[in-house]
Amino acid sequence: xxxxxxxxxxxxxxxxxxxxxxxxxxxxxxxxxxxxxxxxxxxxxxxxxxxxxxxxxxxxxxxxxxxxxxxxxxxxxxxxxxxxxxxxxxxxxxxxxxxxxxxxxxxxxxxxxxxxxxxxxxxxxxxxxxxxxxxxxxxxxxxxxxxxxxxxxxxxxxxxxxxxxxxxxxxxxxxxxxxxxxxxxxxxxxxxxxxxxxxxxxxxxxxxxxxxxxxxxxxxxxxxxxxxxxxxxxxxxxxxxxxxxxxxxxxxxxxxxxxxxxxxxxxxxxxxxxxxxxxxxxxxxxxxxxxxxxxxxxxxxxxxxxxxxxxxxxxxxxxxxxxxxxxxxxxxxxxxxxxxxxxxxxxxxxxxxxxx
Amino acid sequence: xxxxxxxxxxxxxxxxxxxxxxxxxxxxxxxxxxxxxxxxxxxxxxxxxxxxxxxxxxxxxxxxxxxxxxxxxxxxxxxxxxxxxxxxxxxxxxxxxxxxxxxxxxxxxxxxxxxxxxxxxxxxxxxxxxxxxxxxxxxxxxxxxxxxxxxxxxxxxxxxxxxxxxxxxxxxxxxxxxxxxxxxxxxxxxxxxxxxxxxxxxxxxxxxxxxxxxxxxxxxxxxxxxxxxxxxxxxxxxxxxxxxxxxxxxxxxxxxxxxxxxxxxxx
Ligand SMILES: Nc1ncnc2c1ncn2[C@@H]1O[C@H](COP(=O)(O)OP(=O)(O)OP(=O)(O)O)[C@@H](O)[C@H]1O
Ligand SMILES: [Mg+2]
Numbered sequence: 001x002x003x004x005x006x007x008x009x010x011x012x013x014x015x016x017x018x019x020x021x022x023x024x025x026x027x028x029x030x031x032x033x034x035x036x037x038x039x040x041x042x043x044x045x046x047x048x049x050x051x052x053x054x055x056x057x058x059x060x061x062x063x064x065x066x067x068x069x070x071x072x073x074x075x076x077x078x079x080x081x082x083x084x085x086x087x088x089x090x091x092x093x094x095x096x097x098x099x100x101x102x103x104x105x106x107x108x109x110x111x112x113x114x115x116x117x118x119x120x121x122x123x124x125x126x127x128x129x130x131x132x133x134x135x136x137x138x139x140x141x142x143x144x145x146x147x148x149x150x151x152x153x154x155x156x157x158x159x160x161x162x163x164x165x166x167x168x169x170x171x172x173x174x175x176x177x178x179x180x181x182x183x184x185x186x187x188x189x190x191x192x193x194x195x196x197x198x199x200x201x202x203x204x205x206x207x208x209x210x211x212x213x214x215x216x217x218x219x220x221x222x223x224x225x226x227x228x229x230x231x232x233x234x235x236x237x238x239x240x241x242x243x244x245x246x247x248x249x250x251x252x253x254x255x256x257x258x259x260x261x262x263x264x265x266x267x268x269x270x271x272x273x274x275x276x277x278x279x280x281x282x283x284x285x286x287x288x289x290x291x292x293x294x295x296x297x298x299x300x301x302x303x304x305x306x307x308x309x310x311x312x313x314x315x316x317x318x319x320x321x322x323x324x325x326x327x328x329x330x331x332x333x334x335x336x337x338x339x340x341x342x343x344x345x346x347x348x349x350x351x352x353x354x355x356x
Numbered sequence: 357x358x359x360x361x362x363x364x365x366x367x368x369x370x371x372x373x374x375x376x377x378x379x380x381x382x383x384x385x386x387x388x389x390x391x392x393x394x395x396x397x398x399x400x401x402x403x404x405x406x407x408x409x410x411x412x413x414x415x416x417x418x419x420x421x422x423x424x425x426x427x428x429x430x431x432x433x434x435x436x437x438x439x440x441x442x443x444x445x446x447x448x449x450x451x452x453x454x455x456x457x458x459x460x461x462x463x464x465x466x467x468x469x470x471x472x473x474x475x476x477x478x479x480x481x482x483x484x485x486x487x488x489x490x491x492x493x494x495x496x497x498x499x500x501x502x503x504x505x506x507x508x509x510x511x512x513x514x515x516x517x518x519x520x521x522x523x524x525x526x527x528x529x530x531x532x533x534x535x536x537x538x539x540x541x542x543x544x545x546x547x548x549x550x551x552x553x554x555x556x557x558x559x560x561x562x563x564x565x566x567x568x569x570x571x572x573x574x575x576x577x578x579x580x581x582x583x584x585x586x587x588x589x590x591x592x593x594x595x596x597x598x599x600x601x602x603x604x605x606x607x608x609x610x611x612x613x614x615x616x617x618x619x620x621x622x623x
Contacts, residue, residue, distance in 0.1 A: 052525050053525070054524070054525070073524070073529075074524040074525045075525070075527045077525075079525070080526075081525045081526075083522060085518075087516075087518055087519055087521075087522040089519060089522075089523075089536075089537055090519075090541065091540045091541055100526050100528075100536075101527055104526055104527030104528050104532065105527055148526065152526075152527075
């Protein structure tokens with residue numbers, strides 16, 4: 001990457017026996033929206049705190065805009081941050097909160113006013129400048145926190161689950177807005193979330209974290225469609241899982257015996273015939289055929305979700321498979337179903353002891 | 357569960373009894389301070405002679421100034437030390453903070469008279485320092501810091517230190533962070549610690565007595581005069597101190613009501 005702003009090299013951090021970061025390497029470019037996605041406790045916040053300088057990594061280096069800041073205190077890193085609980089200063093007005101980073105830089109009164117004006121327009125806060133944080137709604141607090149993070153035009157903005165405390169409606173609206181700010185400012189955003197829809201909607205690239213490790217980093221499409229590990233395959237989307245023994249592997253496609261059915265998927269982890277494997281197929285990648293198909297069953301229920309529907313198919317031997325597709329009016333419960341998928345769109349991994 | 361129900365009349369009576377219990381002695385002392393006969397001041401016979409003799413007694417002037425100096429000096433030392441200790445323990449989570457907190461609280465368990473005697477011996481015999489107002493301030497600060505620490509820690513336990521982290525990320529050095537964020541939010545706790553330690557030192561008899569010798573303070577004067585029966589200026593003195601306290605509370609109340617001063621920003 002030629003325009004790298006943030007670079008983490010071999011970052012590790014332990015809290016006693018807990019590995020909060022385990023040999024992390026990331027690069028984030030100038031105009032990138034980078035999402036850090038992972039379950040609770042996977043080390044996302046710790047990562048942001050290390051980038052901000054609030055936590056010191058045990059090993060590794062962090063550089064921002066080519067400068068090694070590993071040993072710099074937070075106040076010399078020149079980055080902005082939006083905290084999960086907003087952390088607005090309760091004794092300062094909205095205007096004072098927003099102008100705080102500029103005040104710390106020793107900006108002139110005129111500069112401060114101009115930037116306040118600009119950022120209040122950007123995040124739609126006009127007219128609230130003289131209020132105190134306790135006089136604001138959740139969404140307004142969120143905007144003030146964003147404005148404070150952006151006002152000094154930092155070289156990098158960190159966001160820690162900034163939408164977690166908002167209701168769904170507001171969250172959808174803010175997702176679009178935040179992406180708009182990022183494009184307008186053309187600075188990298190590092191966005192932490194455990195909501196994959198949020199990460200998918202906003203980011204260019206994302207990293208999936210688990211137990212302090214980067215499971216996979218890449219374009220969001222490739223992470224979704226080409227998962228490199230079992231965890232990523234099971235974490236993204238709503239996949240069906242099939243566990244069985246590999247009967248053959250040909251041209252990268254594994255054939256798996258699953259309760260007498262033959263399941264086909266791309267082979268990962270160097271699967272060999274005889275290995276136990278688990279295969280993930282995302283529910284929308286399964287197609288419903290007129291006849292034939294790898295699996296047959298009957299339609300047990302339809303869960304209507306608006307733009308699409310989940311079809312729950314019973315296989316007779318007690319197993320159930322979820323297929324997502326366009327809502328159809330013709331299908332009735334109890335109808336015979338024939339399911340199949342392109343083996344190039346399903347992924348099989350070596351089964352870990354005790355996996356589903 | 358049935359709530360304990362009491363009638364409105366009983367409630368008012370209880371409340372009145374409570375206030376009589378709390379304020380009766382104060383009002384009585386103020387009343388007596390204006391009476392010619394302080395032993396049995398009925399029927400009333402108003403006079404200002406106790407105030408005049410209090411005013412004419414030079415000893416009380418220097419005693420008041422000395423007590424004030426000891427109170428303020430102790431208050432400043434104790435509240436500053438207590439705040440630093442509380443910040444170290446709560447913000448920086450220093451190692452073995454439980455033991456450190458314990459050490460800060462230790463002086464609470466030592467009788468004042470022992471602190472007085474031992475600090476006199478330590479200062480005078482070991483260090484060769486004469487007993488004076490400064491050694492009295494230092495000696496009072498030992499246990500006043502413990503009280504101040506209790507006050508500050510109890511208040512600061514609710515403080516969200518992540519606000520300090522936020523300030524640092526936005527470019528504030530540790531000093532600026534304290535000035536811009538921490539202090540404006542925690543000053544009521546520090547003021548509380550100052551008031552408590554001021555009052556303790558202002559009113560202290562034993563510690564000041566051993567460290568000051570002949571230098572008078574209000575408590576040592578009052579104690580001295582008690583040996584010859586209650587001298588009548590004491591009523592005037594007590595009444596004046598109460599008035600000062602009421603004025604202080606009144607000013608605080610007005611400041612809080614008008615929003616000039618705010619104690620809590622949580623909604
Ligand atoms: N100061 C600390 N002391 C000890 N352990 C910590 C500390 N901070 C974090 N941890 C541990 O490190 C791990 C990663 O925590 P972190 O807060 O980074 O997770 P996260 O991915 O942000 O989770 P969430 O989605 O719940 O916010 C957790 O197991 C957590 O318990
Ligand atoms: Mg977190």
